Amino acid sequence: MITTVLPTYNRAPLNFVKGEGSWVTEADGRRFLDMGAGIAVNVLGHAHPALVDALTTQANAIWHVSNLYQIPQQQALADKLVDASFADTVFFTNSGTESCELAVKMARKYWYEKGQPEKTDIIGFEGAFHGRSSAGIAAAGSEKMTKGFGPLLPGFKHVPWGDLDALQAAITETTAAVILEPVQGEGGIRPMEDADLRAVRAICDEAGVLLILDEVQCGVGRTGKLFAHEWAGITPDIMMVAKGIGGGFPLGAVLATEEAASGMVAGTHGSTYGGNPLACSVGNAVMDIVADPAFLAEVNRKSGLLRQKLEGLVAAHPDVFEAVRGTGLMLGLKCKAPQGNVLQAAYDADLITIPAADNVIRLLPALNITDEDINEALTRLDAAATAVEHSLEGQAQ
Structure with a gap:
């Protein structure tokens, strides 16, 4: 008999009821040291006072109005992201999967408006994870992600991780963009070398295609810079962000240059909840701390x-x-x-x-984890x- 919660998760038999900093408490009273941070989400740990204050203050004001109206908290967060990054513009989503959907649409719409509607193909790398939507699984391409969900969304190609010769050979007159994670997360914590990331940018520039970076897991301070691509000294045309940007509150974003976003005019995309006052209030508090x-x-x-x-x-x-x-x-x-x-x-x-x-097992602790908790984590790992x-x-x- 099926469970009332759709059984798509292989859950551990743990029920956490309270969190503080890098620690969570199980219903039976045991305290666990959290080196996963909700899969790189809780960048400031559990119940950070600044995030709690931002959320409760906003909750006592107004929760939701929809994107039919101006949202000051959203504008403030967009301004902060633009000021701190390559981007000229931001669209807010609720998740990394939604960010992937828009990134794909944005890249294809760009070429359509440029009079080259044949440019629809997007090239990704094996081992990638771009979310669970139709576009996300097609962009990743692995059998684990796609089996049983056909027909897959067309227009995606895949090359071996880090194989730049294969990437260059895969680009044709129908290529719209290349998509990659600067550090593959689900794929086993595989960073792309800075030199290779610079080479990918050069290949895209030479071929005249867009570069989409998926920084859903590796962004928002996770690598020691606000965004992982900064280590290589390059910039993308479009970037997907989520997880850490909300510090635990559902929030995602797509950042883009004015040129790459030029096809996305009024009516081409939307979201009921994306960028609502609650989410953006928390996102602003996260940025105020993490971007320092x-x-x-x-x-x-x-x-x-x-x-x-x-x-x-x-x-x-x-x-x-x-x-x-x-x-x-x-x-x-x-x-x-x-x-x-x-x-x-x-x-x-x-x-x-x-x-x-x-x-591989991942260690994705809160970015503000203490030295004492790092030492305790190693004692427990030992x-x-x-x-x-x-x-x-x-x-x-």
Whole structure:
């Protein structure tokens, strides 16, 4: 008999009832150290006072009016994002999936209005994750994402991750854009090298196609800069943002240059909830904190501390872990032992981590995690690894 909640999630048997900072409390009273942050969402941890204040203040004023009217909170957040990025304009969504839908529409509409309606193809990279919508799964292309959901939305091609020769060969007169994550998240914490990201930008410029960056998971301070592409010194034409921008409140955005957005005139796109006063009030509070250079400097310092300790963990448990991957506070442990064993051992140690492809577990803590909590996370990971080793020894006997 089917459950009342559609059974599309393989949920852990945990029920968290309260959160504060990098800690969450289970209904039975156990306190878990949260190194997943709701899959890179809670960039300021749980119940951050500035976010709570922004939300409650707005909730006592007005919740929703729709985009038929001016929304001052939305305008303020758009101004902050434009001031802090390459973008000239912003459209607000509720999620990364919705941001992907608009990014695809925007790229295709751009060429249609330029008198080249044949330019509809979008080239993505294998291992990508761009959301669960029809456009998102077509852009990713993996069998895991697409099986059983055909016919797929046409107009998408895929090349191997990091294969720039294949990318260049795939571009034709019907190519509208290239889409990629500067750091693949679901794909196993795989950063694209800065030199390769610069090369992708050059390939797009030479071919005259748009570059769409998906920074839903790696953006909003996650890598130690406000947006991950900044490390490579390039800019996209269109960028998808979500997760961290709302600090836990559903909020996404598409940022674009004036040129790339030129086809999106009145009536071409819309959203009932996107950019509502509640979401944008929280988003403004997030930006006020995360976009501060001093805050980002601390993210970089903490990421160095965490990575150093993780390298030591890998060296101490060679039968459990192979390597550390990633950048900033978007790190992954490539496991030698079965990923599921490591995840369960972490749960048993009251520690939350996140699974990813390629037998990787992700560590995506709040960006304001304390040094003490980083040290505690490593103590618990060490205990989890030791438990996995004992389990493996028992299986071998």
